Amino acid sequence: MGAVLSVHDLAIEFPTPRGFVRAVDGVSFDVAAGETLALVGESGSGKTLTALAVLGLVPAPGRVVTGRAFFQQRNLLRLDEGELRALRGRALSIVFQDPLSALHPLLTIGRQLTEVIEAHEPAAKRAAPARAAAALAEVGLLDADRILAAYPHELSGGMRQRVLIAMAVLLRPALLFADEPTTALDSALQRSVLELLRALAHKNGMAVVLISHDLERVAEFADRVQVLYAGRTVESARTDELFRRALHPYTRGLLASSPRLDGALSFPLPSIPGQPPDAGARPAGCAFHPRCAFVQEGCRLRVPELAEVRGASGRRSACLEVARLVAEAHA
Amino acid sequence: MNAAPLLEVQDLVKEFPRPRRGWLAPRVAPLRAVDGVSFTLARGQALGLVGESGSGKTTVARLVLGLERASSGSIRLEGRELTTLSRAEWRPLRRRVQLVFQDPAGALDPRHTALDCVAEGLAIQRLGKPRERRLRALELLVSVGLAPRQANLYPHEFSGGQRQRIGIARALALEPELLVLDEPVSALDVSIRAQILNLLHELQERRGLAYLFIAHDLAVVRALCPRIAVMQHGKLVECASRDELFARPQHEYTRALLAAAPRAR
Structure with missing residues (x-):
């Protein structure tokens, strides 16, 4: 199936006192209809900026310096604000982390939902209340009358996040970004919200880009995973293959260092030493090299390109020492 | 050597008054944030307290730290009752129980x-x-x-x-002899979490610290705490050894928490 969104070589810069800093540096990805892609990375990896760039929402003074983002035969990075506004909320949509700050505190849920419909489809004004109620039912909020009349603070965190998802998918977008959609929620709710997103992707043929710092949490709900580190893609793979064997030392470290319910219980727990670099102070060569267990001299000098891994068909990794990881996995 | 456990919490209750919905409206029953919670914690031991937000686990922590006053029940530090202490009496004790926050x-x-x-x-x-x-x-x-x-x-x-x-x-x-850790790693990047858990484990071994470790993430609690208590709606619904809790969860809510964790692959 063709890609709903095709991002190629995206780069985003921010001015700093020491010159321009590339917060996102050459990120590419595709996502198809009905597919869920997880963009996974830690703070400073550029995952959220990547999504904001596609939506035309990079905060000033940041700016997109290169790249293309094709969506419905148009390069989103070339559209003006008016054209983007017509698409946002309608054809492409986003769910943010904190549902309380994303909802207007003084308007009822019903009003906020019908406003979305009226803004994009003025002709649908009379049908708007019924559609709002149907949208709530779709996200599992069955007590529609009460919720439509409620203000955001009267709902629980889980209900608010469902309302936001209802709002985001109300106009049947072809593409949905979900930026840490469950971080503010409890674990049982996290699972149900991710299940809901996945169900909506399948039912509506919607492409979903799930943005998260927590690989373990989202992996189960994503078809493919793309791991970002310091503004670049370090690995991309089908989820099941990634978990069978990670082919980048950073991904491997992430998987090893996430505490798991069935993990070994001996200390020290496996961990990645050091910390992710600031965008303005990235090490030369591979940005991960100071923390890497596989580091060689060349890693300090050359930035590895994301490339197909020899001996592992269909896998892509940006590591000069990837052959050793492949060999180790076979051993 | 004192025979009493380091921390002993018995039938702890904390109620918060709820505002009426109008001045003519009937009185509303107070909210029971903590509802008859009991547990003990020995020197050098780590007890995990898990539950969703709103389950009352942070209120338990605030009561143990003397930041809130209990409505009823008792909290004893090496046998000494804390709930009836005045501010001045608390002061010298405060150094023995310290807090690590979620958001540094x-x-x-x-x-x-x-x-x-x-x-x-x-x-x-x-x-x-x-x-x-x-x-x-x-x-x-x-x-x-x-x-x-x-x-x-x-x-x-x-x-x-x-x-x-x-x-x-x-x-x-x-x-301190007791550290209350309130979601100490949940705001951290995944690659940093294990580092901090390792540090906490090392400090505990080296200094013989007791931990009251509060978190919603069962996998994190499991790594550090040989005993785990589960809270829901202000009540302690289950308290068991780590092995027992994971092998044979007794309470329905514990089973739900286990089911909601990321699946093993």
Whole structure:
């Protein structure tokens, strides 16, 4: 199936006192209809900026310096604000982390939902209340009358996040970004919200880009995973293959260092030493090299390109020492 | 040697009054945030307290720290009743029970260097001369894995994981016997979490600290705590050894929590 969104070589810069800093540096990805892609990375990896760039929402003074983002035969990075506004909320949509700050505190849920419909489809004004109620039912909020009349603070965190998802998918977008959609929620709710997103992707043929710092949490709900580190893609793979064997030392470290319910219980727990670099102070060569267990001299000098891994068909990794990881996995 | 456990909590209740919905409206029953909670914690032991937000686990922590007054029930530190103490009586005890926050950024004064943040507690308790305090603070910063040259940096110059290290050093300054850790790793990047858990484990071994470890993430609690208590709606619904809890969860809610965790692959 063709890609709903095709991002190629995206780069985003921010001015700093020491010159321009590339917060996102050459990120590419595709996502198809009905597919869920997880963009996974830690703070400073550029995952959220990547999504904001596609939506035309990079905060000033940041700016997109290169790249293309094709969506419905148009390069989103070339559209003006008016054209983007017509698409946002309608054809492409986003769910943010904190549902309380994303909802207007003084308007009822019903009003906020019908406003979305009226803004994009003025002709649908009379049908708007019924559609709002149907949208709530779709996200599992069955007590529609009460919720439509409620203000955001009267709902629980889980209900608010469902309302936001209802709002985001109300106009049947072809593409949905979900930026840490469950971080503010409890674990049982996290699972149900991710299940809901996945169900909506399948039912509506919607492409979903799930943005998260927590690989373990989202992996189960994503078809493919793309791991970002310091503004670049370090690995991309089908989820099941990634978990069978990670082919980048950073991904491997992430998987090893996430505490798991069935993990070994001996200390020290496996961990990645050091910390992710600031965008303005990235090490030369591979940005991960100071923390890497596989580091060689060349890693300090050359930035590895994301490339197909020899001996592992269909896998892509940006590591000069990837052959050793492949060999180790076979051993 | 005192035979009483380090911390003994019995039938603890905390109620918060709820506002009426109007001045003519009937009185509303108070909210029972903590509803008859009992547990004990021995010296050097780690007890995990898990539950969703709103389950009352943070209120339990605040009661143990003396930041809230219990509605009823008892909290004993080595046999000494805490719930009836006045502020003045609390003061000397406070150093024995210290808190590590979830958000290290919010817990550190942005105008103080790392060294001052750690030395502050010593100053408040009037321990040692200023020079001794600074030396002690420096030792602590090094013991949590920071470099001596970082002691004079300000909180914003550190990463989240490093700030949490400062928060831990600060909590250790008064040589407490019990650390209350309220979601100490949930705000940290995944690659940093294990580092901090390793540090907490190492400090516990080295110093014989007891931990009351509050978190919603069962996998994190499991790593550090041989005993785990599960809270729901203010009640402690299950308290068992780690092995027992994971092998044979007794309460329906514990089973739901286990089911909601990321699936093993």
